[in-house]
Amino acid sequence: MDSKILFYERLEDTVRCRVCPHNCLIDEGKYGICRVRTVKNGEPVAINYGEVTSLAVDPLEKKPLYHFKPSKDILSLGSFGCNMTCSFCQNYEISQGRPTTQFTSIEELTNIIPNIENNVGIAFTYNEPMMWYEYMYEAAKKIKEHNKDTSIVVVTNGYINEEPLMKLLPYVDAMNIDLKGYTNKYYKKVCGAKLEPVLETIKRCNDHCHVEITTLLVSDENDSLEEVHEIAQFIASVNKDMPLHLSRYFPRYMMKNEETKVEKMLLAKEAAKKYLNYVYIGNVGGIENNTYCPNCNATLIKRTGYNTEVNIKDNRCYSCGEKINIII
Numbered sequence: 180m181d182s183k184i185l186f187y188e189r190l191e192d193t194v195r196c197r198v199c200p201h202n203c204l205i206d207e208g209k210y211g212i213c214r215v216r217t218v219k220n221g222e223p224v225a226i227n228y229g230e231v232t233s234l235a236v237d238p239l240e241k242k243p244l245y246h247f248k249p250s251k252d253i254l255s256l257g258s259f260g261c262n263m264t265c266s267f268c269q270n271y272e273i274s275q276g277r278p279t280t281q282f283t284s285i286e287e288l289t290n291i292i293p294n295i296e297n298n299v300g301i302a303f304t305y306n307e308p309m310m311w312y313e314y315m316y317e318a319a320k321k322i323k324e325h326n327k328d329t330s331i332v333v334v335t336n337g338y339i340n341e342e343p344l345m346k347l348l349p350y351v352d353a354m355n356i357d358l359k360g361y362t363n364k365y366y367k368k369v370c371g372a373k374l375e376p377v378l379e380t381i382k383r384c385n386d387h388c389h390v391e392i393t394t395l396l397v398s399d400e401n402d403s404l405e406e407v408h409e410i411a412q413f414i415a416s417v418n419k420d421m422p423l424h425l426s427r428y429f430p431r432y433m434m435k436n437e438e439t440k441v442e443k444m445l446l447a448k449e450a451a452k453k454y455l456n457y458v459y460i461g462n463v464g465g466i467e468n469n470t471y472c473p474n475c476n477a478t479l480i481k482r483t484g485y486n487t488e489v490n491i492k493d494n495r496c497y498s499c500g501e502k503i504n505i506i507i
């Protein structure tokens with residue numbers, strides 16, 4: 180269903196969308212880069228309001244969020260549309276296509292949340308949630324107003340302008356933000372975007388909610404140890420307790436490079452750990468991904484797949500009392 184775009188500027192004979200750093204100029208009947216914002220009869224609208232493509236209950240570990248309510252589940256949903264064009268996209272059917280949808284009202288969502296066992300709230304994920312901004316913002320606000328203890332999670336590429344982001348953040352508890360690489364060349368060539376706005380988003384979000392970062396390491400593109408050092412150094416400059424998930428790439432969609440070697444993933448983890456307290460590896464079966472106390476090395480969370488054994492009390496290490504960045 181159509182909904183008025185919340186951030187735009189009317190120019191003489193066109194409209195400039197102000198939701199994300201592309202700041203697209205959109206003429207009547209044309210679409211922005213995200214393929215969901217257009218101008219109809221002179222009105223700037225998003226066409227995906229309430230249009231759900233995927234709805235599932237997932238472990239929070241799957242988002243991935245390892246330091247936010249471990250062992251709990253979250254109702255996860257997404258729509259269609261994306262403002263990046265990553266050639267390795269895992270969800271290209273919904274990010275770049277126009278799939279079948281089912282309209283789901285905010286009232287329906289609000290009613291479903293408390294009826295799911297072990298569920299802590301709602302996660303906007305699967306496609307780029309910021310491209311679903313009009314619905315996500317309204318839903319997050321209403322759900323929080325209904326019950327402030329319901330967790331709101333956003334899994335995003337971080338390519339969003341400051342004004343819409345700051346309007347949304349009071350209603351968000353946790354985010355996983357992709358930092359896809361550390362060069363503009365990579366962002367431009369592989370993702371169709373720029374690096375700097377994503378770095379700004381990470382800094383802004385760190386001041387307002389729990390944040391974890393995911394970087395997909397793509398063989399021969401962004402998997403040099405030099406780039407991993409730069410990524411980890413940047414994150415540490417914001418918050419060295421911010422967890423980093425290094426995810427292994429497999430060929431998908433238009434990207435045909437070979438899968439990233441496991442040895443490379445392990446070296447990357449060691450490199451990032453020089454700067455950060457918590458680094459994990461994703462997309463590698465059977466890998467050890469426990470959380471250890473950065474002070475005394477006690478095992479705080481033991482993970483087997485998505486199963487967790489949590490040994491932490493009052494956000495402190497049970498052994499030495501060190502404060503730990505984990506929200507239980």
Ligand code: SF4
Pocket residue numbers: 196197198199200201202203210211212213214215216262310
């Ligand atoms: S949200 Fe869409 S239309 Fe608006 S600036 Fe971003 S890509 Fe362009």
